Amino acid sequence: xxxxxxxxxxxxxxxxxxxxxxxxxxxxxxxxxxxxxxxxxxxxxxxxxxxxxxxxxxxxxxxxxxxxxxxxxxxxxxxxxxxxxxxxxxxxxxxxxxxxxxxxxxxxxxxxxxxxxxxxxxxxxxxxxxxxxxxxxxxxxxxxxxxxxxxxxxxxxxxxxxxxxxxxxxxxxxxxxxxxxxxxxxxxxxxxxxxxxxxxxxxxxxxxxxxxxxxxxxxxxxxxxxxxxxxxxxxxxxxxxxxxxxxxxxxxxxxxxxxxxxxxxxxxxxxxxxxxxxxxxxxxxxxxxxxxxxxxxxxxxxxxxxxxxxxxxxxxxxxxxxxxxxxxxxxxxxxxxxxxxxxxxxxxxxxxxxxxxxxxxxxxxxxxxxxxxxxxxxxxxxxxxxxxxxxxxxxxxxxxxxxxxxxxxxxxxxxxxxxxxxxxxxxxxxxxxxxxxxxxxxxxxxxxxxxxxxxxxxxxxxxxxxxxxxxxxxxxxxxxxxxxxxxxxxxxxxxxxxxxxxxxxxxxxxxxxxxxxxxxxxxxxxxxxxxxxxxxxxxxxxxxxxxxxxxxxxxxxxxxxxxxxxxxxxxxxxxxxxxxxxxxxxxxxxxxxxxxxxxxxxxxxxxxxxxxxxxxxxxxxxxxxxxxxxxxxxxxxxxxxxxxxxxxxxxxxxxxxxxxxxxxxxxxxxxxxxxxxxxxxxx
Amino acid sequence: xxxxxxxxxxxxxxxxxxxxxxxxxxxxxxxxxxxxxxxxxxxxxxxxxxxxxxxxxxxxxxxxxxxxxxxxxxxxxxxxxxxxxxxxxxxxxxxxxxxxxxxxxxxxxxxxxxxxxxxxxxxxxxxxxxxxxxxxxxxxxxxxxxxxxxxxxxxxxxxxxxxxxxxxxxxxxxxxxxxxxxxxxxxxxxxxxxxxxxxxxxxxxxxxxxxxxxxxxxxxxxxxxxxxxxxxxxxxxxxxxxxxxxxxxxxxxxxxxxxxxxx
Numbered sequence: 001x002x003x004x005x006x007x008x009x010x011x012x013x014x015x016x017x018x019x020x021x022x023x024x025x026x027x028x029x030x031x032x033x034x035x036x037x038x039x040x041x042x043x044x045x046x047x048x049x050x051x052x053x054x055x056x057x058x059x060x061x062x063x064x065x066x067x068x069x070x071x072x073x074x075x076x077x078x079x080x081x082x083x084x085x086x087x088x089x090x091x092x093x094x095x096x097x098x099x100x101x102x103x104x105x106x107x108x109x110x111x112x113x114x115x116x117x118x119x120x121x122x123x124x125x126x127x128x129x130x131x132x133x134x135x136x137x138x139x140x141x142x143x144x145x146x147x148x149x150x151x152x153x154x155x156x157x158x159x160x161x162x163x164x165x166x167x168x169x170x171x172x173x174x175x176x177x178x179x180x181x182x183x184x185x186x187x188x189x190x191x192x193x194x195x196x197x198x199x200x201x202x203x204x205x206x207x208x209x210x211x212x213x214x215x216x217x218x219x220x221x222x223x224x225x226x227x228x229x230x231x232x233x234x235x236x237x238x239x240x241x242x243x244x245x246x247x248x249x250x251x252x253x254x255x256x257x258x259x260x261x262x263x264x265x266x267x268x269x270x271x272x273x274x275x276x277x278x279x280x281x282x283x284x285x286x287x288x289x290x291x292x293x294x295x296x297x298x299x300x301x302x303x304x305x306x307x308x309x310x311x312x313x314x315x316x317x318x319x320x321x322x323x324x325x326x327x328x329x330x331x332x333x334x335x336x337x338x339x340x341x342x343x344x345x346x347x348x349x350x351x352x353x354x355x356x357x358x359x360x361x362x363x364x365x366x367x368x369x370x371x372x373x374x375x376x377x378x379x380x381x382x383x384x385x386x387x388x389x390x391x392x393x394x395x396x397x398x399x400x401x402x403x404x405x406x407x408x409x410x411x412x413x414x415x416x417x418x419x420x421x422x423x424x425x426x427x428x429x430x431x432x433x434x435x436x437x438x439x440x441x442x443x444x445x446x447x448x449x450x451x452x453x454x455x456x457x458x459x460x461x462x463x464x465x466x467x468x469x470x471x472x473x474x475x476x477x478x479x480x481x482x483x484x485x486x487x488x489x490x491x492x493x494x495x496x497x498x499x500x501x502x503x504x505x506x507x508x509x510x511x512x513x514x515x516x517x518x519x520x521x522x523x524x525x526x527x528x529x530x531x532x533x534x535x536x537x538x539x540x541x542x543x544x545x546x547x548x549x550x551x552x553x554x555x556x557x558x559x560x561x562x563x564x565x566x567x568x569x570x571x572x573x574x575x576x577x578x579x580x581x582x583x584x585x586x587x588x589x590x591x592x593x594x595x596x597x598x599x600x601x602x603x604x605x606x607x608x609x610x611x612x613x614x615x616x617x618x619x620x621x622x623x624x625x626x627x628x629x630x631x632x633x634x635x636x637x638x639x640x641x642x643x644x645x646x647x648x649x650x651x652x653x654x655x656x657x658x659x660x661x662x663x664x665x666x667x668x669x670x671x672x673x674x675x676x677x678x679x680x681x682x683x
Numbered sequence: 684x685x686x687x688x689x690x691x692x693x694x695x696x697x698x699x700x701x702x703x704x705x706x707x708x709x710x711x712x713x714x715x716x717x718x719x720x721x722x723x724x725x726x727x728x729x730x731x732x733x734x735x736x737x738x739x740x741x742x743x744x745x746x747x748x749x750x751x752x753x754x755x756x757x758x759x760x761x762x763x764x765x766x767x768x769x770x771x772x773x774x775x776x777x778x779x780x781x782x783x784x785x786x787x788x789x790x791x792x793x794x795x796x797x798x799x800x801x802x803x804x805x806x807x808x809x810x811x812x813x814x815x816x817x818x819x820x821x822x823x824x825x826x827x828x829x830x831x832x833x834x835x836x837x838x839x840x841x842x843x844x845x846x847x848x849x850x851x852x853x854x855x856x857x858x859x860x861x862x863x864x865x866x867x868x869x870x871x872x873x874x875x876x877x878x879x880x881x882x883x884x885x886x887x888x889x890x891x892x893x894x895x896x897x898x899x900x901x902x903x904x905x906x907x908x909x910x911x912x913x914x915x916x917x918x919x920x921x922x923x924x925x926x927x928x929x930x931x932x933x934x935x936x937x938x939x940x941x942x943x944x945x946x
Contacts (some may be wrong), residue, residue: 019759019931022889023800052889053803055881092878117886120799 024116026050030096031112031126033064034135034165035103036143039250041082043170044104045176046112047096054093057117064130066105073113073123082251084179084222098176102251106132131166138204142562144180146246148261149399149652152671154640155231157242157261159184160652161224162201162682174224183220183247184259188213189232189239193642194260200419200644200654204261207243213379214652223678225656239263240640264642265658267667270509270563270636271577276496276519278626281346281384281473281585284336285309288364288586291316295530298462299391299450303352306447306468307389318670320360329367341381346583348473349386356450361390362397368405369398375482376404376584377492384391384475384584386620391450403491406618408447446591456543468591473625483578485521485555491582493521493557498576501563501636505571508641508659509564511634512666518633519580519622523557524572545606560634579628583620590615635667646671653683659678738825738837739906741945747771748941749914753780758934760794761806761885763787769941771818778841778904780816785809790885798886805891805931808883809853816845818904835904845898845918854879870894870927893930897921898937906945914941 046060059194061073082100090096093234095114113199115123145164148157163173163183173470187206190211195202214233232242246259247369289300304310312318315332319325333349340347349372353361375383377528393409396402444456444465456465471485476496483495503509526532533556539545558566563575593614617624637658644654645661646669672680702828737803741747755763767784787809790798793892797804823839854876855863871892872880902916915938922933 017758017933019805021797021804024801025800053801053887055886057798092881116801117799123798124801381938555833595883 006086014127020322022049022052022076023203024053026054026114026124027113028112028124031128031621032165033062033107033110033112033128033130034133034167035107035130036141036250037106037135038133038138038141038255039100039143039252041084041143041251042101042107043098043178044076044101044112044166045098045165045173045178046076047090048094048126049113049175050093050123052093053116054095057119058095059115059118060095060097061115061123062099062110062112064107064110066103066337068105070109070565073115074521075115075118081417083249083325084181085177086179088177090527094321096176098173098178098253100178104251124465127240129167130463131165137199138255139201142248142255143250144182144248145167145201145203146184146257146259147180147203147260147674148242148244148247149646150261150263151227151673152264152669154263156228156674157187157232157260158225158242158674158676158680159219159221159259160680160682161221161248163410165409167438170207170224171679174679177223178344180224181220181222181249183218183504184226184228185218185244185247186213186245187216187244189236189237189242191236191240193262194243195262195654196380202258202262203246204393205260206258207241207260211243212239215623221678222468224682225672225676225678225680227672227676228470229298234520241642254645263640264671265508265637265641265643265645266638266639267510267658268633268636269631270500270501273627273629274499274531274577274579275627276494277477278474278577278623279346279477280378281348281475282343283350283471283473284338284340284383285312285350285352286336287314287352287354288317288360288389289314289352290318292318294449295354295356296454298457299453300354301353301455302448302462303389303391303401305352307352308468308471309350309352316354317353317360317364320357322361326363326367326370328445329364330370332365337375337383344381346475346477347378347383348475349383350471350473351386351388351629353390354390355357358392358394359400360476361392361394364388365396365398366402369401373400374403377478377486379478379480379482382478384473385619387473387587389447393449396681403582406583406587409445409449414514421628444594446589446593447532448492449535464594466591466593470590472588473585474588476615476623476626485523485557485578487555491580493555493578493580493587495523495576495578499576500577503567503573503575503636504638505573506641507567508637508663509567509634510637510658510662510667511564512632512668513561513664514633518560518630519628520561521557521580521632522560522635523578524570524575524576526572527558527572528556559623560630561664563634568663569658577630579622581622585619586621586623587618588624589618595630645669651683690795702799712822737837739908739910739945741904741906741912742773742776742840744773744910744945747773747912747943747945748780749912749941749942751784751939752809753939754785755786755902755935755937757932759804759932760797761788761792761804761888762791763789763807765812765939766938767812768942769814771943771945776820776822778818779817780814780818780845782812782816783814784814786812788885788888790887794885794887800887803887803889806885806888807849807891807932808851808880808885808888811850814845815848815849816843818843818902834908836908839904839906841902841904841916842868843898843900843916843918845900846895847898848895849893851876851880853883870924871929875905879900891930891932893925893928895930896924896930900937900941901930910944910945912941912945914943915939923929 026048028048030045032045033042044062059075063073063077064071073479076099079099079101084104085098088097107205110128112128113123113125139145143164145162148159150157161180182502184471186210192208208473216228216230219228228602240263242261245256247254249255291314325436355361379525387406393411395411446466479497481498487495591614593612641659642657645656645658646652648668648670650670708735726765751769753765763786765784765786769781769782772779788807818841820839820841825835827835827840856879858875866876870926871894877890884890896919898920900918905913918936918937925933
């Protein structure tokens with residue numbers, strides 16, 4: 001009780017007093033004046049904040065002096081403004097706005113202050129900034145520049161005003177309440193560019209006399225943008241620009257100057273879609289194994305099931321060590337291919353090897369190396385490649401087989417980047433079974449080695465080892481005119497059927513990087529010129545060319561991302577388009593994987609499992625589709641390529657022409673459309 | 684009448700107890716002498732047994748309705764008055780009160796002058812207030828009135844403890860339902876509410892952040908025989924919740940009067 005009283009006593013002692021008074025802590029964040037000699041107008045912009053307490057009673061006052069008058073502190077609302085200034089709500093505890101005053105002579109001693117209350121005497125003076133803009137050209141010495149832009153189809157003009165103040169941005173001036181009237185009359189079209197690096201909007205520059213009257217009515221607005229009521233006549237299709245007389249108003253009356261609207265770059269997909277038929281290849285099945293003995297019947301049955309080759313006779317390899325084994329096998333393989341070729345279908349060798357002597361697999365590999373690689377670049381019907389399911393994990397010993405053969409299971413050398421021949425079905429490290437009391441759970445890859453398989457069925461059962469249901473070998477159809485450029489270990493570029501991009505010398509290309517690298521290359525007359533190849537290789541050796549390009553130095557082609565740069569430099573008229581691929585076919589297998597379990601009690605093991613349908617893609621997934629889109633990747637500008645561009649936010653970038661800006665960038669413009677609000681994004 | 688008879692009875696008892704000490708002869712002739720008690724002793728015994736209401740038994744009423752008005756002395760430069768209605772429920776020898784009021788604030792000459800300066804003082808704009816009060820009777824009895832032609836009344840002297848919740852309906856403008864729910868439970872006003880109330884504050888006022896507070900006080904309930912009652916009271920804000928509410932109005936008073944009827 002005594003403590004409670006003591007606490008209450010202290011509380012009351014601290015609290016006993018009048019309610020405190022706090023300062024509003026007001027401060028100016030903007031207090032700028034700009035006087036334009038050409039317009040005889042003083043523009044004043046202000047913005048201030050306070051922690052609290054600003055409201056209607058607070059007023060902004062300004063003062064200035066000229067050689068002929070001294071204006072005492074006067075509330076901004078007492079001036080007769082030259083332009084429209086709308087009231088602006090800048091938020092709670094903020095005051096902002098603007099005013100334009102007719103001041104014929106250059107002002108000095110300019111200042112701005114906040115009077116806390118219109119009836120009070122206390123005020124907060126700002127550190128005001130005054131900019132004097134003397135006489136000069138309209139595009140640099142006036143407060144408003146007028147220009148035009150086109151909507152997406154280049155048929156209708158939107159005329160825009162752009163505030164131009166020394167310390168303020170265009171949209172900031174909007175926010176501070178200034179509205180400017182402008183009128184557009186006498187629109188005429190033709191082909192000429194009156195802009196310049198110092199006058200990118202081309203404002204105030206007369207247009208050539210040969211421009212043709214567009215016959216469009218007068219338009220005007222007090223916002224920042226207005227669309228023409230009608231589109232341009234059809235005769236203006238080839239014209240690159242529209243000129244008009246733009247009238248703006250100031251303290252001296254009105255002022256007219258020529259405003260320029262330039263068409264947007266005409267851009268299209270350079271080669272929207274490249275199509276090439278992809279067909280299912282016909283499998284030619286071989287199953288190699290010893291005929292004099294049985295290594296493992298369960299394993300052989302599993303291999304045959306995986307290859308869907310249950311009825312295929314065993315090709316005996318007991319004499320694999322004999323000198324003529326390889327030659328005989330080569331003949332048999334070729335005979336099988338030639339026997340199937342008249343059917344007109346592409347083919348894939350599907351090979352199972354049931355062996356426990358590595359030398360047998362090596363011999364088969366040597367035979368395949370004499371048959372398969374040579375077929376790779378033939379036109380359809382051809383032997384696209386080989387799929388080998390061996391008994392033990394190993395890598396290919398003959399590098400010429402790597403581009404055309406899937407060898408499973410494969411050992412994976414993590415010290416180097418694996419090629420498609422082994423990375424599709426590497427041998428995974430042994431994952432120990434999950435043991436939970438009497439239960440154990442395990443999983444078998446669909447293409448296991450013999451050791452993996454036998455270990456698995458020792459614990460579980462063959463029923464839980466999974467099964468392959470379907471296997472499709474997809475491979476592209478190569479026309480008789482297909483041309484292949486071998487890039488060695490990287491893969492092949494195939495010019496499928498004479499696909500090419502036509503271009504004018506003034507055209508410009510844009511390459512847009514996508515999530516997936518574009519599998520396209522191009523070549524041109526110059527690139528195929530042997531003399532140029534020699535120069536290119538010399539440039540590589542001299543280190544002039546980036547090393548990544550030198551990989552293609554001798555091939556006479558370049559990645560598609562270099563096309564914009566190439567065309568800019570050499571301006572060729574035609575570019576052949578080739579498709580890059582790494583592996584000649586895609587094995588699409590649907591199979592049933594099983595999460596296997598076993599329960600062991602009193603010496604009895606009961607297997608069980610949960611089947612899960614799965615799909616695997618081995619080889620090159622590029623052959624999953626038979627069309628390859630270039631549209632978002634490569635675009636081509638055919639007209640007005642040096643005109644300014646819109647970006648994806650709808651901002652008109654007057655100093656960013658298509659040609660130089662988007663060679664290596666994504667051109668995703670958002671054009672204005674009739675009906676848009678009158679205040680476009682224009683920072 | 685009953686009271687007179689009781690006093691006579693006790694007087695008789697007192698006399699009966701005192702007689703034997705004065706005279707043995709009287710004791711022998713007065714059989715009531717052992718029961719007689721002196722009057723001052725009887726009066727002393729009667730104190731505390733006659734405290735039950737006799738003019739109006741407010742404890743037996745179901746509900747009491749009243750109109751209320753109060754003047755707030757907030758120790759700042761603004762004036763504030765409240766007006767509203769109250770419902771009271773007698774229960775367990777106490778009164779539970781629920782009151783809704785509209786509180787208006789206006790300028791004084793001092794606050795008008797303050798508005799001319801770059802300084803502001805915490806205060807509360809026009810608002811609604813909800814009070815939840817417990818009244819505990821400390822003393823009561825029948826009292827006479829002046830002028831004398833008024834009848835005697837039942838007077839109850841109460842101690843009050845009140846929880847006052849301040850509601851600014853315009854403060855929730857533009858807030859989503861979830862934000863409103865959070866604001867209602869928050870002990871202080873959010874920045875959004877402060878912004879919304881900026882147009883409601885007086886020129887020299889800084890909106891006080893506190894949303895609720897605790898008040899203690901004393902007052903009388905004066906019941907007339909017909910059930911009409913008056914309830915003047917004085918409440919004092921106790922700043923025990925100030926650390927949570929962040930209010931700058933710590934100690935201030937509320938002088939109020941309720942006029943109503945007990946049913």
